Amino acid sequence: MKDNDRFILDIKRLGINGEGIGFYNRMAIFVPNAIPGEGHDIEITSVKGNMAFGKSLEIKNISKDRKVPECPYYGNCGGCNTMHISYEKMLEEKRNLLIEAINRYTKINPKKFEIFQTIGSANQFNYRNRSQLQVRKYEDGLHVCMLKENSNITVPINDCLVQKNIINDINEKIIEIMEKMGFDAYNHKNKNGNIRYITIRANKKNEALVCLVCYKKNDNIKNLAIEINKIPEVKGVYESINSNIKENTILGETINHLVGEEYIIEEIGKIKYQIYPNTFFQLNSEQAEELFNRVLKVCKLSRKETVLDAYCGVGAIGLFLAKMSKEVIGIENNKDSIECANKNAQLNKINNASFYHGDASILLPKMLNEGKQFDVIVVDPPRTGLSDKFMKALLESNVKRIVYVSCNPSTLAKNLEVLSSKYNINSITPLDLFPQTSNVECVCQLVLKN
């Protein structure tokens, strides 16, 4: 196969980035904007090893699950990747992505345990409670922008359909204020301007916290913050200095509070959480409650258990489980998140939960060596999954139940292959925390073999 080859391809399944996948002489061909069940007249755009990439020239039989994307930026902004597929079909496909990962990376038979239907999100749009957008100057003025997929090309965004409306409104108002006060976007080419990003976090009550990410310190920034804080929903404003333009990190190493409240509070179920600009928090607050309830259910707690919440962030899951546990211990490597987790325990008057700062791969073996015993271990690692060192300690702990919360089916599957030497998988529940995208969240319940 070579570039520009053209043929009809039957799309067999969905890939992890929302593209359709078909096979030609056993070679997998990835075609953006193609839906399983469709046939596409495609042209090969590149061939890499035993994979090829193609573009669709014409759809030969249109899937009944195809819909017109609701967003004018779709396909251009690098954000959503499944807005052309009906929601019901996507819930099915998210479950299929999980099964596909298990088949691909493990010898585990996915028919031997329950894989529930994907739990859908009540909000399919306007659910994201955080935005982190680049500020750019165009001929017609300043804009907040996203990056086109796999590129440095900025795309001005006026109204993102998956962000909360209040976040879109605040971004627009901040841009107006910046223009009025003569603040410019940072321009790397001529080193003009200073503001690189605007980050916003909002809660279900539509209260928001803003952080202005600047290239360098600017004495005047406080005046801008004071004006931004006059937007009724904005409760506080921070700045963060980030002069590193080589890496894609958005916030600088520290954040400085400039004006207003230092945090906003989000409520999930009956638990209140302080939200800061730089600590982890679930991006879809409404659906986070479904997720935490699912975790609570599969933990099977009876108020007698000592629970470890590994990779605990601001203690979100641990505090949610505390009432049904004897004791909760959380570990997390972000110092600000751990401080926040302990404050969250106080805020909720929860006194059977404590949170420790450190690398989970070091702290878990240390705690076990010191004789600490857990009845349930909940893990919620980043996309990279669990390290070998952490899994070794987990296997040696002999804990009866493990609840694995995962945002990446591939690393979940690879980790399950190792853990299944000692644990049976009882069930996996896929959940949709990110509608209009191919991301899948999973809650997996593992039980120690007899």
Ligand SMILES: C[S@@+](CC[C@H](N)C(=O)[O-])C[C@H]1O[C@@H](n2cnc3c(N)ncnc32)[C@H](O)[C@@H]1O
């Ligand atoms: C997916 S988040 C989960 C947070 C939390 N469970 C929640 O629901 O809000 C993963 C967390 O793991 C933390 N983390 C990443 N690597 C870690 C490590 N090696 N040890 C401990 N925590 C880590 C991150 O800072 C982040 O807060």
